Amino acid sequence: MRYPDSRLSEGFLNIFSSSLMFAKEAYVSRFWSTGKFGCLVLLTVCFTFIYFRFLQSLSITDFMLVDFEDKPRQKINLDDTLIFGARPAVQTRTYWKAPIIWEGMFDPNLYDQKHIEGQSSVALTVFAVGRYLDAYLNTFLTSAEQHFMLGLRVTYYVFTDLPDKVPKIQLAPQRSLKVIQVLKQSNWQDISMMRMKSISDTIESEIRDRCDYVFCFDVDQEFKGRFGSEALGESVALLHAHFYKLPKERFTYDRNPKSKAFMETGDFYYHAAIFGGLLENVKNLTDSCYLNIMEDKTNGVEALWHDESHLNKYFWSYKPSRLLSPEYCWDQTIGDVRDINVTRLIWAPKDYETLRTK
Numbered sequence: 001m002r003y004p005d006s007r008l009s010e011g012f013l014n015i016f017s018s019s020l021m022f023a024k025e026a027y028v029s030r031f032w033s034t035g036k037f038g039c040l041v042l043l044t045v046c047f048t049f050i051y052f053r054f055l056q057s058l059s060i061t062d063f064m065l066v067d068f069e070d071k072p073r074q075k076i077n078l079d080d081t082l083i084f085g086a087r088p089a090v091q092t093r094t095y096w097k098a099p100i101i102w103e104g105m106f107d108p109n110l111y112d113q114k115h116i117e118g119q120s121s122v123a124l125t126v127f128a129v130g131r132y133l134d135a136y137l138n139t140f141l142t143s144a145e146q147h148f149m150l151g152l153r154v155t156y157y158v159f160t161d162l163p164d165k166v167p168k169i170q171l172a173p174q175r176s177l178k179v180i181q182v183l184k185q186s187n188w189q190d191i192s193m194m195r196m197k198s199i200s201d202t203i204e205s206e207i208r209d210r211c212d213y214v215f216c217f218d219v220d221q222e223f224k225g226r227f228g229s230e231a232l233g234e235s236v237a238l239l240h241a242h243f244y245k246l247p248k249e250r251f252t253y254d255r256n257p258k259s260k261a262f263m264e265t266g267d268f269y270y271h272a273a274i275f276g277g278l279l280e281n282v283k284n285l286t287d288s289c290y291l292n293i294m295e296d297k298t299n300g301v302e303a304l305w306h307d308e309s310h311l312n313k314y315f316w317s318y319k320p321s322r323l324l325s326p327e328y329c330w331d332q333t334i335g336d337v338r339d340i341n342v343t344r345l346i347w348a349p350k351d352y353e354t355l356r357t358k
Contacts, residue, residue, distance in 0.1 A: 078114055078230075082106055090325070090339050094267065100239065100323040103341040106230045112151055115229040121153040122232070123211040123279075125202070127195050128160045128219045129182065136219045136348055138167040143223035145172060147344070152229060155210055159198055178206065196293065196307055200286040203279060215276035221329065225344040233322030235277040235285075237315050241326035241334060241347075243269035254309040259301045260292035261309035266316045272308035273329050274345075277321070288314050 079099055084092045086104040093099055124144065128137040141156065148154065156177040158166055161184040171177060182198055199216060207214060213232050243251055246269075253263035276282060289310040296303060303309035327340055331347045 078106075078111055081110060094319070094323065096319050098319065098321050098323055100325055101230055101328070102325045102339075103327055108226065108228055108230060111229040111232075115232065116151050119153070120213065120229065120232065121155070121211045122149050123155050123157060123203075123207045123214045124148065125157045125159065125199050125214065125216045126219050127182075127198075128158055128162075128166070129184065130161065132219050133160055133162050133165055136221075138169070139222050139348070140217070140219050141167065141169050141177075144227075145169065145175070147223035147225060148227045149229060150226075153211075155207075157202055157206065159195065159202075180206075196286040196290040196310075200283055200290060203283045203286070207279060212279060213276060214279055214282040215274065216282070218273040220348045220350055221273065221345050222348055223345050225342050227328065227344045231276075231322070231324055231328065233277060233320075235281045235318070235320045236275060236322045236324060237268075237270045237311075237320035238274040238324045238329055239326055240269045240271035241329060241331045244326050245336075245339075252305060253312060254304040256301065256304070258299065259303050259309070260295050261303035261313045263313055263316060266312060267319070268323070270308075270312050270315055270320075271329060272305075272311045273347075274324065275311060285311070285314055285318075 082092075082099055082105050084099070084105065086092075087102045090102060091100055092102060092105060099105070126137075126140060128140075137158070137160075141158075144156070150172075153174040155175070157180055158177060159180045159182045160166060161182055163179045163181050166177075166179050169177075180198070180202055182194075185194060195216075199214075203214060215231075215236070248265060251266060251269040253266055253269070254261040255264075256262055275285065277285075289307060292310050292313070293303070293307065325339075327342055327344050329345045329347070330340055330343045332343075333347075
């Protein structure tokens with residue numbers, strides 16, 4: 001709040017105080033001199049009247065000046081800028097009001113500016129085990145350098161059983177790569193499922209003090225277009241390219257009641273090739289999935305689509321705050337591309353007979 005000039009205020013107050021003191025002394029020492037005492041009282045009243053008239057002459061805005069530089073900036077919710085009607089042919093919001101991000105809905109410059117100003121940092125985890133390292137890792141990393149979260153601080157965490165074979169790639173400023181050695185599993189199903197524990201452990205030991213967000217990727221993919229800060233959110237899930245237009249009864253949830261991944265119904269079918277969010281949320285997700293996977297193994301049960309089945313169960317119970325459209329992970333063998341304005345990440349061709357560990 002702004003008050004009248006302090007020097008003027010202090011002057012009036014000093015005069016007022018001095019007058020009162022003088023009046024008091026005059027009353028005590030010369031109480032018989034009523035004429036002089038009356039003059040002093042009149043003088044005091046005059047000064048008081050002038051002071052309050054001065055206050056009244058000030059405009060209301062003079063009393064309400066806020067020092068904005070001393071207050072923190074008001075945070076802008078970037079999602080308030082999303083244009084949900086920009087893509088009328090597809091669903092752009094869930095019934096729990098989470099946005100589904102499609103090209104044309106967002107201003108990429110606005111998102112980048114706010115995240116750069118906020119110094120957002122991202123950990124990207126990727127598993128390159130066995131033959132997958134030679135087949136995909138170099139393409140994945142070099143294409144990520146061209147398209148993934150440009151302008152932000154990014155740390156790649158490469159999980160592999162062959163650390164000496166991780167390719168040396170040229171990294172941009174503010175970007176780094178760390179290799180995490182993992183044990184070789186007996187079959188590809190265990191590799192797929194045990195990544196949840198590896199991610200959780202690494203969040204606790206490595207990522208917690210370095211990054212705000214964590215994104216987890218399959219390695220057999222290639223970035224083709226912007227995969228930027230508009231994808232960041234508290235809890236992020238990806239719509240599966242093969243299921244996003246199908247009715248729910250055709251979703252391939254685990255239907256085995258003995259499995260912890262069992263689902264009768266759900267909201268969407270999510271692809272485990274990408275998931276992410278704030279560090280603590282990804283930690284909770286991976287911990288939950290890992291515990292359920294281990295309980296299934298103890299009971300001699302294996303979920304239909306392994307970690308993806310458990311991921312879908314988790315997101316059924318704990319709704320993601322942000323969904324990525326299939327533009328963020330597209331299979332080019334799908335013939336109907338009417339909804340896909342841009343391909344940001346594509347599935348790489350796969351030869352499972354050669355790649356998967358027996």
